[in-house]
Amino acid sequence: MLHARTPAHVRRAALRAALCSGRLLRFPGAFNPLSAVLITELGFDGIYVSGAVLSADLALPDIGLTTLTEIAGRAGQIARVSDLPALVDADTGFGEPMNVARTIQILEDAGLAGCHIEDQVNPKRCGHLDGKTVVPVEEMVRRIRAAVTARRDENFLICARTDARAVEGLSGAADRARAYADAGADMIFPEAMADAGEFETVRRAVDVPILANMTEFGKSELLTTDTLESAGVSVVIYPVTLLRLAMGAVEDGLRRIRADGTQAGLVDRMQTRARLYELLDYPGYNAFDTNIFNFRI
Ligand SMILES: C[C@](O)(C(=O)O)[C@H](CC(=O)O)C(=O)O
Numbered sequence: 001m002l003h004a005r006t007p008a009h010v011r012r013a014a015l016r017a018a019l020c021s022g023r024l025l026r027f028p029g030a031f032n033p034l035s036a037v038l039i040t041e042l043g044f045d046g047i048y049v050s051g052a053v054l055s056a057d058l059a060l061p062d063i064g065l066t067t068l069t070e071i072a073g074r075a076g077q078i079a080r081v082s083d084l085p086a087l088v089d090a091d092t093g094f095g096e097p098m099n100v101a102r103t104i105q106i107l108e109d110a111g112l113a114g115c116h117i118e119d120q121v122n123p124k125r126c127g128h129l130d131g132k133t134v135v136p137v138e139e140m141v142r143r144i145r146a147a148v149t150a151r152r153d154e155n156f157l158i159c160a161r162t163d164a165r166a167v168e169g170l171s172g173a174a175d176r177a178r179a180y181a182d183a184g185a186d187m188i189f190p191e192a193m194a195d196a197g198e199f200e201t202v203r204r205a206v207d208v209p210i211l212a213n214m215t216e217f218g219k220s221e222l223l224t225t226d227t228l229e230s231a232g233v234s235v236v237i238y239p240v241t242l243l244r245l246a247m248g249a250v251e252d253g254l255r256r257i258r259a260d261g262t263q264a265g266l267v268d269r270m271q272t273r274a275r276l277y278e279l280l281d282y283p284g285y286n287a288f289d290t291n292i293f294n295f296r297i
């Protein structure tokens, strides 16, 4: 009922422990709090909050237009409905290293378990597009140091993302991964790796966990959890998958309503009212006030 009960510091500690297990942790991207409830119920390990999804949700391109306040607000709404740890995309950290420091504290306050900060310049772009530019290693190291120094919970996970694969090649990305881990990053997100072998190369370059981004229509082969686990990856995100599925269904549905003049033919593809109410925990609210759920569905 209402919100999840596990405090953020407990979820962060649990994530740290799970990262030591050697098991691959699966973090689907929630596009709203309700989808985070479903991710939790279906037994995943954590919730990813994608910058691409949050900007698309506002009908904006993913080029760094969203603000820290918007990201922290929505990520906080998503994080609070689940007992799982939530990891948020903090893009380039929303400014200079000083801003990165503030970003970390605001995201801690919003109940997140961690975030990733990337080494792109601003305006940034999706990591699977061409034409990216990265900042010098020293500048990204300053971002990471600012983040590490600013956090008040040592278990708040600071993940450094490098977009250098497309700019400096695989060995450049591996060198940056090493520098970022040395600067204090708890995890490395090597963006736009082509295949499992590339993840393994970065994995060997550092002694912190690696995150794999299995986004569709990008530069990475869509690898199975078995393959990723064998490559030594610790966390996999499916950042935009649920939004793409939902929006695909929404568009089909709108076309059918327009063509058929009714949604009747679509009803068996819909989540039922009963299932929705189950996810929203109507029975739990009814235990509080028996007038709430005194109807049949
Ligand atoms: C992971 C990512 O940063 C995101 O915002 O979800 C995106 C995903 C995407 O655009 O497919 C990315 O830059 O890879």
Ligand SMILES: [Mg+2]
Binding pocket: 050, 051, 052, 062, 089, 091
């Ligand atoms: Mg992003």
